[in-house]
Amino acid sequence: MxxxxxxxxxxxxxxxxxxxxxxxxxxxxxxxxxxxxxxxxxxxxxxxxxxxxxxxxxxxxxxxxxxxxxxxxxxxxxxxxxxxxxxxxxxxxxxxxxxxxxxxxxxxxxxxxxxxxxxxxxxxxxxADAFVRVMQEFNQETVQKAAKESVQGMAHEIKNPLGGIRGAAQLMEKELDDKSLLEYTNIIINESDRLRNFVDRMMAANTHPVKSETNIHEIVEYVVSIISAESSRNLNIQKDYDPSIPSIFADREQLIQAVLNLLRNAVQATKEDESILIRTRIQRQITIQNKLNRLAVQIDIIDNGPGIPAEIESGVFYPMVTGHAGGTGLGLSIAQQLIQSHGGKINYERKENCTYFSILFPIEHGNAK
Ligand SMILES: Nc1ncnc2c1ncn2[C@@H]1O[C@H](COP(=O)(O)OP(=O)(O)OP(=O)(O)O)[C@@H](O)[C@H]1O
Ligand SMILES: [Mg+2]
CATH class of the missing domain: 3.30.450.20 (PAS domain)
Structure with missing residues (x-):
């Protein structure tokens, strides 16, 4: 020695x-x-x-x-x-x-x-909390990976026969003498389309990111404009940006999709008198996907709505887990997959009567300009 x-x-x-x-x-x-x-x-x-x-x-x-x-x-x-x-x-x-x-x-x-x-x-x-959290995340990632693989397999099995079912219903439609039966062929066609859209959404998260230099504040602003346009009420969205955050290399469309899914959930969870805060920060020495990163961007979407219903809280990032009657339960699972394929992760936390969803995105060599 x-x-x-x-x-x-x-x-x-x-x-x-x-x-x-x-x-x-x-x-x-x-x-x-x-x-x-x-x-x-x-x-x-x-x-x-x-x-x-x-x-x-x-x-x-x-x-x-x-x-x-x-x-x-x-x-x-x-x-x-x-x-x-x-x-x-x-x-x-x-x-x-x-x-x-x-x-x-x-x-x-x-x-x-x-x-x-x-x-x-x-x-x-x-x-000590950080260690426990890393272990929980590791377990969550393992289960999520298995769920993702089985969903992918199922998606293929569903999509293949769907084309045949839809085509057969269209042929049948032309042959029908009794036009009152068109109602049934329409149901088959519409439901096949709905199922295909569902499967397409699930599969979209698996496409490889095409990265380019991206400004996260520009992405967030764009998402806010989409959300404001689709909302029928006045939204109280506050912003707290760190202007020193450098550009990152990311797939712009995928990042928009991920932020959009989180912000849309926050809007759906809040009422007129409640508010949403979008905050951006730089994080140092942070572990993401078992890798210690010197620098990372954090985008927090915080709302003071009622929070995730207790019965679905632990599985909220899994596909098809929803708290809404009409929800597909894909938004968070897709957002998580998109961010993970960029080497990042999304954390959820409920504290001080607020719901926190935080996107963490590593800034690596060649990732920031
Ligand atoms: N900010 C939030 N506050 C309260 N509950 C939330 C929030 N974000 C998500 N949730 C709960 O988590 C569930 C799952 O969200 P997710 O986005 O995955 O699916 P969804 O919103 O139900 O359907 P969609 O596929 O259309 O997004 C929601 O149904 C809702 O109950
Ligand atoms: Mg959603």
Whole structure:
């Protein structure tokens, strides 16, 4: 090990090693914060900024009491680590964020010693909720993939004979002497068409994305214009965009379809006095489809309607799960498939009496311009 380290030191100059250390620090999935002897925050990585929902600019120089104003545990734990120079591990600590949300974290406090004296305390934070969520998503993706494959198989089996049924009904229509029977052939033709449209919608989500440079705000604005035109009432749609979000590489039509399905659901779920908020944000160090992404775009569609009926909530992304009498239950499953085929995902959450649907879309190398 010593030998390997020596080799490393020979291979890199000190500046290169420092740059490397900074790069590693910033790419860690674990939130890391460093406090000096005066209890001032001297370093924080991107995962830390992300977890605390605050930028390093606003956090550096702050004391633990200012970083966690509502969680005195951290001040005590950091002082304690300085005093006793021992590593402390705590699980399931409830930490209140700036937006008043509370999350559970596992924490490690490690004293950094120079000449046997504690100079700094390293605080590592891992969101326990995030781990549980990743496991739930993994299970959900597996089940969804199986459901998608069986739906695809069924779709083929349904579509093939449909053409024959429709054609036979048309031939029969021409041969009928008793025109009062036309009512029945019309039913066969119309219902065959309805079924074919249904199957086509299901299959449309499986087409490969044709990607080009796409501005998500332009997409969202376009979808809002479609929704406003098709709605018979005045819609209260508020917008909160982050203008710094770069262009992404995406299939424009598919992205429109996905956002449209989510926004249409929100409109259907809300009444005149309720509202919808469309919010765009950049997310850092975020896991999507088991892959840690440095940067991602998040599009939230939030409404303060009554939420998804409890009996369908757990299966809402599966095809043919609907809470409406006339609904086909395809909107969310199609949107999820379209976003997943771009390497993204859609999350659903109900909190503070609002329904949150969040599209997360990775910005990778070559994905942003
Ligand atoms: N924002 C929302 N608020 C409340 N319920 C919702 C919301 N979004 C979806 N739902 C519920 O989830 C169900 C499934 O939605 P999904 O879009 O998949 O199908 P659908 O809207 O029923 O039919 P369609 O295929 O026409 O979209 C809806 O029927 C509705 O009950
Ligand atoms: Mg829908």
């Amino acid at each position: 010593k030998h390997a380290l020596k080799e490393c030191n020979n291979k890199y100059t000190m500046t290169q090693l420092e740059e490397r250390a900074v790069r590693i620090f910033d790419h860690l999935a674990t939130a890391v914060l460093l406090f000096d002897e005066k209890l001032h925050l001297v370093s924080i990585n991107s995962a830390g900024e992300n977890l605390l929902s605050l930028s390093s600019k606003r956090l550096l120089g702050k004391t633990p009491g200012e970083v966690w104003p509502n969680t005195p545990f951290f001040t005590d734990a950091i002082k304690n680590s300085f005093q006793f120079a021992t590593t402390r591990i705590e699980r399931g600590i409830e930490m209140q964020l700036i937006n008043q949300n509370t999350i559970k974290v596992d924490c490690i406090f490690t004293p950094l010693l120079i000449d046997e004296v504690t100079k700094e305390i390293l605080v590592e934070l891992v969101s």
